[in-house]
Amino acid sequence: MNIALAGVIILSLSALGGWMIVKGYSSEQPRQVKAVLFGLYFWGLAFLQLLIAASAYYLMK
Numbered sequence: 001m002n003i004a005l006a007g008v009i010i011l012s013l014s015a016l017g018g019w020m021i022v023k024g025y026s027s028e029q030p031r032q033v034k035a036v037l038f039g040l041y042f043w044g045l046a047f048l049q050l051l052i053a054a055s056a057y058y059l060m061k
Helices: 002-025 031-060
Strands: none
Touching: 002 031
16 A cells, blocks of 8 residues: 555656646747646656655665
């Protein structure tokens, strides 16, 4: 259950972070560009958080 909770937290933080970055920095961009940038930021944040979580798990073990 802890792994599922960590996954939900990473998913929600990535979605919220991607949405906030796109909303804050690209207000003059068309909708299609915002959608692509959201996907880029979402996956970038998700992989970064997974690397941090995996490193923390490895160091704690």
